[in-house]
Structure formats: C-alpha cells, structure tokens
Amino acid sequence: MDEYPLQVSYRVRTSADKVHEIAQEIAIEQTVEVTRPLWDVDGVRDKTTGKVVRVERSSKNTFDVTIAYPLSTTSYEIPQVLNVIYGNISLKRGIRVQDFCLNETMAKAFGGPRIGVDGIRRKLRVYNRPLVASAIKPIGRSIDELCAFARKMAKGGLDLIKDDHGFSNQDVAPFEKRVMMCASAVKEGAQKGGNKTLYFASITGPADEILHRALFAKACGADGVLLPPMIVSLDMMRLVRDKTGMIVMAHPALCGVFFSTKSHGISVEIMLGKLFRLCGADIVIFPSSGGRFPFTTKDCKAIVGQLLGDLWGIKKAFPCPAGGMKVQDLMRHLKTYGKDSILLIGSSLYEQSEDLELNTRQLMSKVNHASEEARLKAWGL
Structure with a gap:
C-alpha cells in the first residue's frame, strides 16, 4: 500500500449500469482532473490517477466504491489529502465519504493528538x-x-x-x-x-x-x-x-x-x-x-x-x-x-x-x- 497510501470508501447513489463509469470519474476527478483522452496516456493513467479497487452493491440504487490514491497525488500534507478525499466531487451529488484508510507512514504524518x-x-x-x-x-x-x-x-x-x-x-x-x-x-x-x-x-x-x-x-x-x-x-x-x-x-x-x-x-x-x-x-x-x-x-x-x-x-x-x-x-x-x-x-x-x-x-x-x-x-x- 506504500504506492497507494490512501484508500477512500464512497457510497454512491446511482444505477447499476452507471456505477462503474462514475467510479472511474471519481478516480480521475480527484487526482488528475482531466478528460479521458488526456488521462489515458502513460505516466498519468498508471502513476498519478486513482485506482478503482472495489464496487459493491449496498442496496437497490446504492453502491460502495473504494478508490486507492497514489502518493504521487496525495503527498503527506493535510490540505492535499483532504482535497483528494473529497475535493471536487463534493460539488457533485449522490457521493458520500463513508470511510478512509491510511498507511502507517501517512497516519504518522498527520500526527494525531500530542497529549x-x-x-x-x-x-x-x-x-x-x-x-x-x-x-x-x-x-x-x-x-x-x-x-x-x-x-x-x-x-x-x-x-x-x-x-x-x-x-x-x-x-x-x-x-x-x-x-x-x-x-x-x-x-x-x-x-x-x-x-x-x-x-x-x-x-x-x-x-x-x-x-x-x-x-x-x-x-x-x-x-x-x-x-x-x-x-x-x-x-x-x-x-x-x-x-x-x-x-x-x-x-x-x-x-x-x-x-x-x-x-x-x-x-x-x-x-x-x-x-x-x-x-x-x-x-x-x-x-x-x-x-x-x-x-x-x-x-x-x-x-x-x-x-x-x-x-x-x-x-x-x-x-x-x-x-x-x-x-x-x-x-x-x-x-x-x-x-x-x-x-x-x-x-x-x-x-x-x-x-x-x-x-x-x-x-x-x-x-x-x-x-x-x-x-x-x-x-x-
């Protein structure tokens, strides 16, 4: 998980025929933020773009989507990690952050309570x-x-x-x-x-x-x-x-x-x-x-x-x-x-x-x- 230190679980409200497309759109929007032709090139698609790792149905029109984000995009800074978790897609509807997981290095970078x-x-x-x-x-x-x-x-x-x-x-x-x-x-x-x-x-x-x-x-x-x-x-x-x-x-x-x-x-x-x-x-x-x-x-x-x-x-x-x-x-x-x-x-x-x-x-x-x-x-x- 070192190359992808951040995984975010989203709950997405949509239909089964659209969920995989929306999941990929989230992965792109939250990282490289370009159209598909500009995304689908070496060095962007494989190194700096989020990766869809799970899509599971939660209810009839609700799906749980997990996306892994690369270190090359997140860095170890709180503002940028927050931006990757829920930046641009907070402007959309029907997408909710359910949870996120960090690797140990990123968690230590956040630091947590001092006392x-x-x-x-x-x-x-x-x-x-x-x-x-x-x-x-x-x-x-x-x-x-x-x-x-x-x-x-x-x-x-x-x-x-x-x-x-x-x-x-x-x-x-x-x-x-x-x-x-x-x-x-x-x-x-x-x-x-x-x-x-x-x-x-x-x-x-x-x-x-x-x-x-x-x-x-x-x-x-x-x-x-x-x-x-x-x-x-x-x-x-x-x-x-x-x-x-x-x-x-x-x-x-x-x-x-x-x-x-x-x-x-x-x-x-x-x-x-x-x-x-x-x-x-x-x-x-x-x-x-x-x-x-x-x-x-x-x-x-x-x-x-x-x-x-x-x-x-x-x-x-x-x-x-x-x-x-x-x-x-x-x-x-x-x-x-x-x-x-x-x-x-x-x-x-x-x-x-x-x-x-x-x-x-x-x-x-x-x-x-x-x-x-x-x-x-x-x-x-």
Whole structure:
C-alpha cells in the first residue's frame, strides 16, 4: 500500500449500469482532473490517477466504491489529502465519504493528538472515572461575571472549564483581557477548593491571529485551547498542536453541512472522529443524543469508536459529548459513554440553583459515586 497510501470508501447513489463509469470519474476527478483522452496516456493513467479497487452493491440504487490514491497525488500534507478525499466531487451529488484508510507512514504524518487521553488523565491525576467539564457563558456577561462563574466551578471541583466557543474578541469581553482574567480565576478557584482544573481558552479569530492567541493563552496559564477546525481549518489545528504543545479541544461548529443528509458529504464518525483525531485534537466535542441536536446514540457511539479505536499507534482522543446534556440524565450519559469520556454539561449546571459552586460539588459527587458503584459492580462486589 506504500504506492497507494490512501484508500477512500464512497457510497454512491446511482444505477447499476452507471456505477462503474462514475467510479472511474471519481478516480480521475480527484487526482488528475482531466478528460479521458488526456488521462489515458502513460505516466498519468498508471502513476498519478486513482485506482478503482472495489464496487459493491449496498442496496437497490446504492453502491460502495473504494478508490486507492497514489502518493504521487496525495503527498503527506493535510490540505492535499483532504482535497483528494473529497475535493471536487463534493460539488457533485449522490457521493458520500463513508470511510478512509491510511498507511502507517501517512497516519504518522498527520500526527494525531500530542497529549491524548492518557496524557490528560496524568495532568489531572484522575484515572478511574469520566472527566467532567462545563463552559464559561454566556456572551454578553461582563468579564468580572465570567470570572466569577469560572472561579466557582473550579472551586467546586470540575476537571475542565472551557470558554464558550462563541467567544472571540468581542467588545464586551476582549480576548486578551478575558483570557488573562479567566485563567487566573480558574487557578484561584481550584487552589481554594484543593482541586486540579484545566482551563481552555477559545482562540477563534482571523487566520493570522490564531497562533498568537494560542501562545498568549499559554503565557497566561491556560492549559489548552478551544477551536472549531472546520471554521479555522484542520491544518490550523495541526499547526496549533505543533507550535504550542497545549491540549487541543475541537468544536464541531459548521460540521453539520457535511453529514446533514445520507447521500452527500462525509459520515459523521469519520468527520468528528477519525479526521479530527488525526489532525491533532486531544478532545473532540460532539452533540450527545437526547440533546438539542438530532444525533442518535448510534451516531455518538460510532464517533467514540473512531476516537478511541486503534489507529496505527496514534494516541486516543477524548470523546466529549455535549449540546444540551442535563444533570438529571447523568446516569444515562455514564452508561452510554463509559469511563473514557468527558461529560460537558453547560446550562443545566447553572440552572440547578443560584449557587454554582454547590451545583458543581453535587455534580462531581454524583459522578464519583456512580463511577465507584460501576467499578464495584464490574468486580462482582
């Protein structure tokens, strides 16, 4: 597979008499992008064009097509690999990326998480339960108010506190002042509560500002950064990983355009699971089933499988279900996502009472108790 380090599985909606022609069109369009007379020459057809390796019927008018792409076309750069996987053909209809496979060399070139599940657990010294997170919100509150929320949640024992992903550099909470004060507030609250809490600063902004913002957040004491890869780009996430050494938390904003239908786009577990993990996310936020977004439990478990499964020795990334998770549904979430997850509970935590520190302590107590019960049950005690 060294000459063809990338294989992509597409689901194609068409008729049996057209599928082989469409498969060949995909292989050409995604590589040499020329008409057949220009493609069918030595050195192009045999060295730089994708190769159709499988065509199988999935249902009456749906077929699974696998195409192998040569190294001469893909190189080992994230933008070009993405271009080959689903560049021009994303402009067509009835073609969906179901999965892709890389050889070990290409997977290592992507790199994956720098810190990963095990590294985050070591930072927190928490090994036997899910981690728990919440968000500093909402936009419109003053920085002093946001810091008060952060301080209370850290003192109450949360493992992770992130900025709401909508924070950038708004007048009501300018980036540098907000990050400097929130990082300090999280540290102060954690020290007073005798806890270890990681703070993630939202660094979304203009392309030429993002790395600067990440490094500024690090200088202020932030442990990680929050960014939306499909807004700032997957390769920007890779750059932040490489240049800062911080924990990278990926947000799914804008991703819905890729998997809102079953006949077009990229499958949800490949987008939010495999791609985000390969490109450097240590933590991937995704909508939990039963929340504000139309994700099923099957969708969520498929994402988890891609984040935690074996992938050429690439480190595992933490699944972080979110999007309307409620404190009262805690047991269901624990059962669905298991120990290696980060439960991100936002508004529901604030709504339990006016005492945010107490709300946090009660939530952490429930998580610890439930996790201990699960361990005892697993041991048959």
